[in-house]
Amino acid sequence: MTVQEKLIETIVSRYDGEVGMLIPMMQDLQAESGYLPVDQLRRLAARLDTPVSRLYAVATFYASFRLAPKGQHEVTLCVGTVCYLKGAGRISERIQEEFQVEAGGTTPDGLFTFQAVNCVGACALAPVMIVDGQYHDKVTPDSAMEVLRGLPLEQRQEQQETKT
Amino acid sequence: MADDVTLTIDDREVSVPPGTTIFNAARRLGIDIPHLCYDPALGLAPTSSCRLCLVEVEGSGNPVPSCSHPVAPGMIVQTNTPHLRETRRLIIELLLSDHPHDCLTCEKAGACDLQKYAYACGVKESRFASEQVAVAPVQDGPAIVYDRSKCILCGRCVQVCHEVQASRAIDFLGRGFDTCISLPPGQTRDESACAECGNCIDVCPTGALTYAGAEGGGRAWEFEQVRTICPYCGCGCTLVLNIHDGRIVHITGEPGLGVSKGLLCVKGRFGTDFVGHEQRLTEPLIRTGGELVPATWDEALGLVAERLTRIRDTHGPDSIAGLSSAKTTNEENYLMQKFMRAVVGTNNVDHCARLCHASTVVGLARAFGSGAMTNSMDEFELADAIFVIGSNTTECHPIIGAAIKRAVLSGKTTLIVADPRAIELTEFAAVHMQQKGGTDVALANAMMHVILAEGLQDNSFLAERTEGFEDLARAVEPYTPEMAAKITGVPAALIAESACIYAKAEAASIIFSMGITQHTTGTDNVLSLANLAMLTGNIGRPGTGVNPLRGQNNVQGACDLGALPNVYPGYQKVDDEASRQKFQKAWGAKLSPNVGLTVVEMIDAAADGRLKALYVVGENPMLSDPDLNHVEEALKNLDLLVVQDIFLSETAQLADVVLPAASFAEKDGTFTNTERRVQRVRKALDAPGQALPDWQILCDLASRMGYEMHYDHPSAIQDEIASVTPSYGGITYDRLQEGGLQWPCPDREHPGTPYLHKGKFARGLGKFHAVEFIPPREPPDDEYPFVLSTGRVLQHFHTGTMSRRSDVLDTLVSVGTIEIHPDDAARLGIADSETVRVASRRGQIELPARVTERVAPGTLFLAFHYREAPANRLTIAALDPIAKIPELKVCAVRIEPRPAAKS
Secondary structure, three states: OOHHHHHHHHHHHHOOOOHHHHHHHHHHHHHHHOOOOHHHHHHHHHHHOOOHHHHHHHHHHOOOOOOOOOOOEEEEEEOOHHHHHHHHHHHHHHHHHHHOOOOOOEOOOOOEEEEEEOOOOOHHHOOOEEEOOEEEOOOOHHHHHHHHHOOOOOOOOOOOOOOO | OOOOEEEEEOOEEEEEOOOOEHHHHHHHOOOOOOOOOOOHHHOOOOOOOOOOOEEEEOOOOOOEEOOOOEOOOOOEEEOOOHHHHHHHHHHHHHHHOOOOOOOOOOOOOOOOHHHHHHHHHOOOOOOOOOOOOOOOOEEOOOOEEEOHHHOOOOOHHHHHHHHHOOOOOOEEEOOHHHOEEEOOOOOOOOOOOOOOOOHHHHHOOOOOEEEHHHOOOOOHHHOEEEEEEOOOOOOOOEEEEEEEOOEEEEEEOOOOOOOOOOOOOHHHHHOOHHHHOOOOOOOOEEEEOOEEEEOOHHHHHHHHHHHHHHHHHHHOHHHEEEEOOOOOOHHHHHHHHHHHHHHHOOOOEEOOHHHHOHHHHHHHHHHOOOOOOOOOHHHHHHOOEEEEEOOOHHHHOHHHHHHHHHHHHOOOOEEEEEOOOOOHHHHHOOEEEOOOOOOHHHHHHHHHHHHHHOOOOOHHHHHHHEEOHHHHHHHHOOOOHHHHHHHHOOOHHHHHHHHHHHHHOOOEEEEEOHHHHOOOOHHHHHHHHHHHHHHOOOOOEOOEEEEEOOOOOOHHHHHHOOOEOOEEHHHEEOOOHHHHHHHHHHHOOOOOOOOOOOHHHHHHHHHOOOOOEEEEEOOOHHHHOOOHHHHHHHHHOOOEEEEEEOOOOOOHHHOOEEEEEOOHHHOOEEEEOOOOEEEEEOOOOOOOOOOEOHHHHHHHHHHHOOOOOOOOOHHHHHHHHHHHOHHHOOOOHHHOOOOOEEOOOOOOOOOOOOOOOOOOEOOEOEEOOOOOOOOOOOOOOOOOOEEEEEEOOOOOOOOOOOHHHOHHHHHHOOOOOEEEOHHHHHHHOOOOOOEEEEEOOOOEEEEEEEEOOOOOOOEEEEEOOOOOOOHHHOOOOOEOOOOOOEOOOOEEEEEEEOOOOOO
């Protein structure tokens, strides 16, 4: 049994193989890898005798499931009313353009995952960008770039995945 | 049974069985409650998600969804109050809020349920009109187009995919406004579980799912619809041909219609465009100076009549042979064998059943007295266990394959699969026995050994219904699972487990096909399966029996109507004096008492000069028969080769005279499907050019040879068939308008027979045959170390004459590949998709390899559809001694990377 198969077996037995516990199983799977790798979803589907298509239906319905690996850093930009009025839209555009990343996506080099959210409750500091939990206030497109360009990119092993 | 429930719907009383939904109760009164997410014809559980079918029930506050709400005694229901009308209006407006208003050019206009209900509710525009979904339609693959903007997310397509077709390929994806119907993200249709059956298109209530090939071809009110039977496999599904401007624009199924209840596969739905292909034969051709040149019917038939007569008079009638066709109608097969027997005067008539189920016909006739499928297709879902051996059902009989998958998914049925390859069904099986090719007798004997050792046999059935049990018991005694494991390669424990599952099931059904029959031991294999069924009393009841799946649309009919060298219509033997007298009288001609030549024997006789003329109707031995180099030499050695076909097939290219025939869509007649059901084929189009239906050509030719043969319509031929064929005795066209009849149907009052051998076998007692394992004729050796097995793929059919002239099918699979196990491929340095050379003692071909774990190490698999890489250049013409079927499933070959191209 490969490492991956063992992991699926452990997770499935944790819930007595009950298909109704699919969501917690997928959460556990995501907790291991940071996202839901395709091969692992297929293994889980086969193990539960449930179609892969149904697992994807669940995975795409809930915002908390991720089908792609997370970036090394987390960048959250507030585009709530106040931040937006103070130029968050332009900041968002600049980030998307400069780093080739869509809202909800991860940069091609895996540097960071970018999320645009509605109001983080810090309107006095608008526009607000949160990087790895640290708040940056009154950002401009240029200052945002400065922060993001300064993020360190660690060389790390590719997500260990055997081929199918 | 509980008493019916009486309730009142729209002030009218109705009584229905308890558990009936309000929706279905209303239908009894002719009230069609509006609905979008529910398709009553599919027979699936309602999801009640669209809320359009809400009705008011007196005394219960809010309206309830009628599609899922059961009736109760005394219930008072209103289906069309002002409040309900307003609610429905609101739902339609919400659905239309982001729906494009392009009914003017929508393919579905006129057949769209959303349009229908918007009209019924008088919704001209939506109060909630917002931005429309701006997602372009997605066409993934050659056939199916999904337009997200028109999708109302009713989920019918998901339901049909998961619960009826059981492919489970598509589902809802995403959430809220972004929700769509999709394959798993990142998967192409090709990589996914999608079988491209297109049943999602049929159930879609709007224009969200459509067939790419029908775009611009017309809309509902412009189509003439003709219901007929599919020309591909033996399932016999009812196709609805939608015709506009003299062309089949697209094929639809109708939920609930026909043997498949409206379900179709990729071939039936998308594969019939060959009918309008530019390569159709449109005029007779005569070989002149080496070339086939156009001629008139008078010239062509005059020539054939004259030369056949001369050959008969010079060399005797047995120097002429005919190949009838499992693709033509019952009437045409009847006339073909009548032509050969009464006009030419020989029993040399056979057809490609020789290459597929000859051993079934012989074997089951010996054991039971009748060589056909014992049960009906819709009985598989009644079985507690299904044993599939040597049948790749989901690819070769997709509708039955889906039924097996449904049976397993329902939780009722346990599936056992015995197949040398890992086929789709193995994913659904409780046990997969991956036996070595040609070891089926050892496997079945070992299963019977286990059953006897465990005392699981049905003793009362053995005593009352069978004979010869002691012989069998003695024969299977040495076949312990351990001994069989050595022969078959299947672990002893799996054999024992399978035997117990099969024997302990209340109703167990055996399904088999060419993996059993196409061996030198084909008859033995069939007898073994018959033994297994009788030993456990698994026959003669609904859902339990022995079920050979017939390959061609009308191969059952071609056999039934006597296109075989040893029997007249209805399996009446030619060497039986009484039968011969009967047919001499009926046909007014002297008939030969000698059994004629079979397919492979005809080829041999042609090769050594005994056979001078061969008349081929709709068959293609130049691709379908074993050892093609030999076939080609033989056909070239004939004095006269006549081919009657719809295309210039590989065989027709060698012919002296080619006669253009009408296709299935251009003539009336009947086909008999694999469950013995005789069904009506209906003319929908005129044949191209001068092409004529086969029955008309045969009548004309017979008359020219001095035997008056004339019928006004195929129904008159069927009447003649009924008069001489006891099992078809009660079958007339007026009885076939709806649904067809299953033979035996001996008289006009007989309702047909869904399953055979109830209470008594056709031959009286069922007969056990002691069968010993004999290895295949050509085992692998050092020079040819691989075992080659041949078969089919889902997307193509037989020699590809039809399917490879279908745009969709040939786009889906445009090249043949040979399957090889990754270990073998690695050892030989063969990469996926790389061209390899495959050689046997008889010939060699080159084609790309497909590296896959579907095949076991040491074995190769190749479909025989491809003229550019004909599998039958490799196969061996070794025959089963009784049924004369060739061993197409096992021969020894060598495989190697293609040597560098010559400069």
